[in-house]
Amino acid sequence: xxxxxxxxxxxxxxxxxxxxxxxxxxxxxxxxxxxxxxxxxxxxxxxxxxxxxxxxxxxxxxxxxxxxxxxxxxxxxxxxxxxxxxxxxxxxxxxxxxxxxxxxxxxxxxxxxx
Amino acid sequence: xxxxxxxxxxxxxxxxxxxxxxxxxxxxxxxxxxxxxxxxxxxxxxxxxxxxxxxxxxxxxxxxxxxxxxxxxxxxxxxxxxxxxxxxxxxxxxxxxxxxxxxxxxxxxxxxx
Numbered sequence: 001x002x003x004x005x006x007x008x009x010x011x012x013x014x015x016x017x018x019x020x021x022x023x024x025x026x027x028x029x030x031x032x033x034x035x036x037x038x039x040x041x042x043x044x045x046x047x048x049x050x051x052x053x054x055x056x057x058x059x060x061x062x063x064x065x066x067x068x069x070x071x072x073x074x075x076x077x078x079x080x081x082x083x084x085x086x087x088x089x090x091x092x093x094x095x096x097x098x099x100x101x102x103x104x105x106x107x108x109x110x111x112x113x114x
Numbered sequence: 115x116x117x118x119x120x121x122x123x124x125x126x127x128x129x130x131x132x133x134x135x136x137x138x139x140x141x142x143x144x145x146x147x148x149x150x151x152x153x154x155x156x157x158x159x160x161x162x163x164x165x166x167x168x169x170x171x172x173x174x175x176x177x178x179x180x181x182x183x184x185x186x187x188x189x190x191x192x193x194x195x196x197x198x199x200x201x202x203x204x205x206x207x208x209x210x211x212x213x214x215x216x217x218x219x220x221x222x223x224x225x226x227x
Binding site for chain 1: 216
C-alpha cells in the first residue's frame with residue numbers, strides 16, 4: 001500500500017527565515033498532494049495542495065513543489081512568522097477515487113524562534 | 115475553503131457510558147467522511163470510512179461494536195463511543211470529502227473518568 005515519509009520530524013527556524021519540509025510517497029498512481037497545518041488542540045487545516053499535472057504552486061508565503069518522477073513533494077514557507085509555529089502534515093491518497101483514504105506523513109513540528 | 119463542524123469540542127464522561135460526536139459538512143455534501151483518532155504528538159490514525167447510506171468501513175483493529183458510525187445524510191456523520199473506558203480517552207477528528215479535498219473538523223477531546 002501507499003507509504004508516505006516526512007522529514008524532518010522537528011524544525012526550528014529563526015523568524016524571517018525559510019522552512020522546508022519534504023515528503024516522499026510510494027504509489028505512482030497518487031496524483032493529489034495536500035499539506036495540512038495543525039495547531040495545538042485543533043483539527044488539521046488545509047493550507048495548500050498540488051495536483052500531479054503541476055510542478056509548483058504558490059500562495060503568498062507558502063509554496064509546494066512536486067517531483068513526480070522522484071515521488072517527492074516539498075512545502076516551502078518563506079519569511080516565517082510566529083504564527084507559523086504548528087505541526088505540518090503532508091498526505092497522499094493512493095489512487096484517485098472519491099473513497100480512497102489518504103495516507104498522512106508522520107508530521108513536522110515547526111517552531112519559529114523570535 | 116469548505117467548513118466542517120464537529121461537536122462537541124470536548125467532553126468528559128463517566129466510565130461505562132456512551133458518547134456521541136457529530137461531524138457536519140456545512141456548505142457541501144459529503145458522500146464520504148472519515149473518523150480519526152490522534153494520540154499526543156502523533157499523526158492521525160484512521161479509524162473508519164463513513165459512507166452515506168451504507169455501512170462504515172473500519173480499519174483493522176478498530177472495534178466496530180465499540181465505535182458506532184452512522185452516516186444518515188450527505189452532511190452528517192456521527193461517531194458513538196459505546197461503554198467508554200479511560201483508555202478511550204483521546205482526540206477524535208472527523209473529515210469530510212469534497213473530492214479530492216478532505217476538510218477537517220475542529221476535533222473532540224474525549225476524557226473518560
